[in-house]
Each structure stands twice: as structure tokens, then as C-alpha cells.
Amino acid sequence: MGKHLWIAAWAGMAALAVPEPGRAEAAPGPVPAASAARIEADVRFLADDLLEGRAAGTRGYDLAALYVATQYRQMGLEPAGDDGGYFERVPLLKGTLQREGSRFAITRAGKTTDFEFESQCLPGVNFFEGSADVTAPMVFVGQAVRAPELGHDDLAGVDVRGKIAVMLTNAPRQFPIDQRAFHSDSTGKRRELARLGAVGIITLDDPENEKKRPWVLDAPNWRQPVMRSLDAAGRPHDDFPEIRVRAVCSVAVADAFFAGSPHTAAEVYEMLEQGRLRSFDLAGTATLATRATLERIESHNVIGRLRGSDPRLAAEHVAFTAHLDHLGVGAPHGGDAIYNGAQDNAVGVATMLEAARQLADDAAKPKRSVLFVALTAEEMGLLGARQFVADPTVPLDSIVANVNMDMPLLIGDASDVVPIGLEHSTLEPVVRRAAAAAGLTLTPDPFPEEVIFIRSDQYEFVRAGIPAIYLLSGVKLRDGGDGVKGIAEFLAKRYHLPSDDVDQPIHWPGAARLAWLNHHIALEIANDPARPAWKTGDFFGERFGPAASTAAPAPPGR
Numbered sequence: 335m336g337k338h339l340w341i342a343a344w345a346g347m348a349a350l351a352v353p354e355p356g357r358a359e360a361a362p363g364p365v366p367a368a369s370a371a372r373i374e375a376d377v378r379f380l381a382d383d384l385l386e387g388r389a390a391g392t393r394g395y396d397l398a399a400l401y402v403a404t405q406y407r408q409m410g411l412e413p414a415g416d417d418g419g420y421f422e423r424v425p426l427l428k429g430t431l432q433r434e435g436s437r438f439a440i441t442r443a444g445k446t447t448d449f450e451f452e453s454q455c456l457p458g459v460n461f462f463e464g465s466a467d468v469t470a471p472m473v474f475v476g477q478a479v480r481a482p483e484l485g486h487d488d489l490a491g492v493d494v495r496g497k498i499a500v501m502l503t504n505a506p507r508q509f510p511i512d513q514r515a516f517h518s519d520s521t522g523k524r525r526e527l528a529r530l531g532a533v534g535i536i537t538l539d540d541p542e543n544e545k546k547r548p549w550v551l552d553a554p555n556w557r558q559p560v561m562r563s564l565d566a567a568g569r570p571h572d573d574f575p576e577i578r579v580r581a582v583c584s585v586a587v588a589d590a591f592f593a594g595s596p597h598t599a600a601e602v603y604e605m606l607e608q609g610r611l612r613s614f615d616l617a618g619t620a621t622l623a624t625r626a627t628l629e630r631i632e633s634h635n636v637i638g639r640l641r642g643s644d645p646r647l648a649a650e651h652v653a654f655t656a657h658l659d660h661l662g663v664g665a666p667h668g669g670d671a672i673y674n675g676a677q678d679n680a681v682g683v684a685t686m687l688e689a690a691r692q693l694a695d696d697a698a699k700p701k702r703s704v705l706f707v708a709l710t711a712e713e714m715g716l717l718g719a720r721q722f723v724a725d726p727t728v729p730l731d732s733i734v735a736n737v738n739m740d741m742p743l744l745i746g747d748a749s750d751v752v753p754i755g756l757e758h759s760t761l762e763p764v765v766r767r768a769a770a771a772a773g774l775t776l777t778p779d780p781f782p783e784e785v786i787f788i789r790s791d792q793y794e795f796v797r798a799g800i801p802a803i804y805l806l807s808g809v810k811l812r813d814g815g816d817g818v819k820g821i822a823e824f825l826a827k828r829y830h831l832p833s834d835d836v837d838q839p840i841h842w843p844g845a846a847r848l849a850w851l852n853h854h855i856a857l858e859i860a861n862d863p864a865r866p867a868w869k870t871g872d873f874f875g876e877r878f879g880p881a882a883s884t885a886a887p888a889p890p891g892r
């Protein structure tokens with residue numbers, strides 16, 4: 335999941351959903367201890383140092399994938415990958431940045447300023463050429479958002495041809511929530527800048543992002559590879575050869591960009607706050623040199639199927655997903671360089687496996703078939719989900735809904751659950767019923783403006799027109815504890831760090847309750863005569879649902 339938005343979502347909740355301290359809620363029926371123990375066992379295996387953080391394309395990931403396939407085989411799920419097996423091939427292009435030869439400098443009035451690699455700026459990987467050198471004028475393009483439906487266009491009347499575009503992240507906070515999510519998507523911005531003739535893009539961080547996730551936390555991980563999935567012609571998905579150079583820069587060097595220009599960095603960030611950014615040429619030229627090695631590799635999604643019992647409905651599928659990959663071995667923190675990814679997302683995978691076990695054990699099989707898809711390369715940009723949706727192992731139109739779990743964050747015994755994306759489709763009453771049966775209340779997404787809905791694998795299903803929900807564990811702790819504080823602590827101290835390991839307190843019975851909830855959501859969807867549908871007039875349903883394909887041409891997405 336994109337890092338900044340997680341932080342914002344939970345940190346912001348701090349002020350919101352805290353139940354009165356000390357008022358314990360009545361506990362529903364006990365979850366089977368065996369269930370919690372099975373989940374714990376799977377997490378302890380998947381998050382063990384021996385799997386070296388399960389980065390896509392590594393031996394650690396392949397061991398985790400074999401483990402998941404073995405679990406599917408043990409519970410009697412059918413193979414639903416390629417060639418009659420459990421594995422679906424995911425071809426990837428791996429890019430590894432090289433410090434040697436990389437450079438970023440600005441020349442103005444004959445004076446050249448070089449920026450420091452890592453501490454100030456980091457070049458991006460050119461997935462077409464590996465190495466590229468560009469010197470060109472710069473133009474500031476705000477957040478590079480084109481939202482004609484909202485009368486907002488950062489690129490109107492701006493000439494970016496042959497220039498390097500300097501942009502900020504996200505979309506205006508003044509936008510309605512769904513539009514903000516949709517237009518925050520950086521791939522759509524890159525596509526449009528490429529179409530308008532830009533030759534490079536520099537993404538400048540902003541004070542709010544810096545506060546949520548300091549530059550110094552992630553910058554040292556520039557050594558870790560980045561990836562693209564490949565289209566049928568073997569070309570990188572969601573990438574544009576016209577954009578020959580890219581870089582990201584810390585907010586600490588913002589002033590250097592705007593010197594000699596109509597506005598200072600401080601003025602620009604103020605305009606950002608107030609939603610009145612404007613685009614303008616920057617003084618001087620930028621020189622960007624990027625160096626990277628490129629390597630074609632292959633990773634795998636792991637797919638099992640529980641065949642449905644109804645002669646007609648068994649041809650349709652409910653797709654459960656949870657990403658299996660994590661960050662691998664990276665910059666050490668406190669001498670530990672293995673990013674174990676216990677909560678992100680070994681817990682999500684283990685909870686999905688437990689829900690599968692329960693469904694496979696049920697005497698009455700669901701009417702529709704249920705797919706269990708452990709996805710690769712989510713941390714690399716939802717690439718496993720992208721491949722599955724682009725080239726599914728079952729007919730795409732047979733998939734009636736997606737239920738995704740990514741870092742459900744089991745920090746305590748919660749009496750609630752947070753279903754992200756509930757409001758968009760007829761999955762809402764289904765989840766309400768299942769939650770009630772599980773003795774859980776529903777807490778609405780406390781920070782809708784962060785729109786986590788587009789930040790994990792379910793968004794690839796949404797973009798394919800399939801209604802989806804994303805389940806997060808709750809924040810209303812039965813012992814009266816402050817769930818939001820616990821989550822904020824996780825994000826500050828463990829998220830995407832080596833300390834997201836099994837030494838942290840993980841509430842295993844809570845995971846078992848979530849597995850039970852997923853079990854019952856699956857049954858509800860699988861046995862419902864009607865397929866889930868987008869709600870009339872829903873933003874995502876209008877853009878990606880069946881109506882979209884007959885109405886307007888596809889909008890500029892990723």
C-alpha cells in the first residue's frame with residue numbers, strides 16, 4: 335500500500351473513535367482456539383527470518399508460495415493456476431537503481447547546484463532504457479490533475495513539451511472523496527504528461543507527507559529493486575518511454591526549485607493547502623541522469639478453488655485475495671535488515687487460509703465457487719493483481735466480487751471491523767449480516783478522504799468493474815484500550831520496517847474472528863441468487879462498471 339496514506343488514515347483517527355476507557359464490551363461466543371493457533375502457526379512460518387521478507391522474485395517468496403499451495407492441497411482446494419497447478423505466472427521487469435553515474439542538478443544564471451543522492455533526491459528507474467540523461471527546462475504543474483468534471487485542470491494552457499514537469503503528489507483535498515482518490519493516481523498523471531510531450535517528471539514531497547512519513551525512513555531503501563508487470567508484448571505496464579527521466583525529492587530542497595520563479599516554495603505549499611495551486615515555468619534547467627540495471631524475472635500468484643455446489647452458479651466465482659509478498663532484505667534498522675512483514679501481510683494471508691479451511695470443512699458447500707488468490711508484487715505496485723485481472727485463470731466476467739485483506743492490523747481484541755469500500759455496491763447488506771453473525775459491529779472508514787479503497791489489490795478488481803471490499807480489523811477494543819493509538823504506534827514504529835515481525839503483540843483470536851467473518855461473507859455472496867452490483871450513480875461503478883463500457887470511453891486511469 336502507498337505509504338503516506340496509511341499513516342494519514344490511522345493517525346487522523348487518533349482524535350476520533352476512542353471508546354470510553356475501562357468500559358469493557360460483552361464478548362460474543364469464544365472463537366475456536368484451534369483457529370487462532372492455526373493462524374498464528376502460518377504467520378510464524380511466513381514471517382520467519384528464513385523467508386527473508388518474501389520479496390517478489392526471491393527464494394523467500396517462492397518458499398512462501400509453495401507453503402500456501404501446500405495448505406491449499408491439504409484442505410482439498412483445486413489448483414486454479416496455470417497448467418492445472420496452483421501457480422499463475424507473473425512476468426516482471428525488475429529495475430535496480432545504480433548510484434554510480436546518477437545525478438540531479440539545477441542550472442540557473444550560469445550557476446549549477448548538484449543535489450545529494452539519497453539524502454535530498456532519488457532518481458527513478460527508466461524501465462525502457464535502463465540509463466538515460468536529460469537536460470531540459472522545468473515547469474511546475476501543481477498536482478498534474480485534470481478533472482474536467484470538477485472544473486479543475488492543472489495542465490490547461492501549460493506547455494510541457496520537451497520539458498521536465500515538477501509536480502506534487504495526490505489531488506486537491508477539496509475534491510469529493512472518490513474523485514480525490516481517482517485523480518491521486520500517479521500513473522494517470524504520468525500518462526497525460528507523456529501524451530503532452532514532457533521528457534521527465536520530478537515529484538516533490540510536501541510538508542504534510544514529510545510529517546506523516548519522514549523522507550529518511552524510506553530513502554535508504556533505494557537499493558531495493560522496483561518492478562513493472564509486462565503486457566502481452568513484453569512491454570512494461572503503466573510506463574511511458576517518452577518520460578525518460580524521473581526523480582523524487584525531499585521537501586527539504588523545495589526552495590531550490592522555486593528560486594527565481596513567480597512563487598516561493600512556502601507560497602506554493604500554502605496554495606496547496608488552500609486548493610488554489612497554479613502551474614508556471616520554473617527558472618533554469620534541470621539535468622537528470624539515471625542509471626539502473628533491468629532484469630526480466632518471474633514470480634507467481636498462488637490460486638486455489640473451492641468448487642461451488644450449484645450446477646449453474648458454480649461457474650461463477652467469489653475471489654478472496656491477500657498479498658503474500660513483502661519488502662525482503664533492505665536498509666538495516668537497529669542491526670536488523672529483514673523486513674518480515676508479519677502484519678503486512680502474513681496475517682492477511684493466514685486469515686484468508688483459515689477462512690478457506692472453514693469453508694472447505696463445511697458440510698454444505700457454497701453455491702458459487704470461491705477462489706483464494708495469494709498475490710505477488712503488491713508492494714511493487716499491485717502487480718500480481720494487475721496480472722491476474724489482465725490474464726485471469728478463470729473467465730473475468732465469472733468473478734462476481736473481490737474480498738481483499740491487506741494488513742488487517744490485529745492490535746487488540748476489537749468488537750468492530752472496518753470494511754473499506756462498503757458504500758459503493760450491494761455488498762453492503764451482505765457484510766452487515768455477516769458481521770452481525772460474527773458478533774462484530776461495523777465502523778465506517780474514519781478517514782474517507784484518504785481513500786484507502788484505491789491503495790491495495792482490490793483496486794485492480796474495481797478497475798475491471800468488479801465490486802470489491804477491503805476488510806480492516808477494528809479499533810474498538812473490548813478492554814477499553816485505545817485501538818487508534820495502537821495503530822498509530824504500529825505505523826510510526828513498525829510499518830514497512832524490520833520491526834513488523836512476530837515479536838509484536840498480535841491478537842490471534844481477533845484474527846480468528848476475522849477469518850470467521852470472511853467465511854460468512856463468502857457464504858453470503860456465494861449463495862445469493864443475485865450477483866453483487868455497483869450502486870446506481872456510484873463514482874467507481876460509473877467509471878469501471880458495466881455501464882462504463884457501454885457509455886463513455888475509458889477515463890485516463892493507470
Ligand SMILES: [Zn+2]
Nearest residue numbers: 335678679740
Ligand atoms: Zn500490504
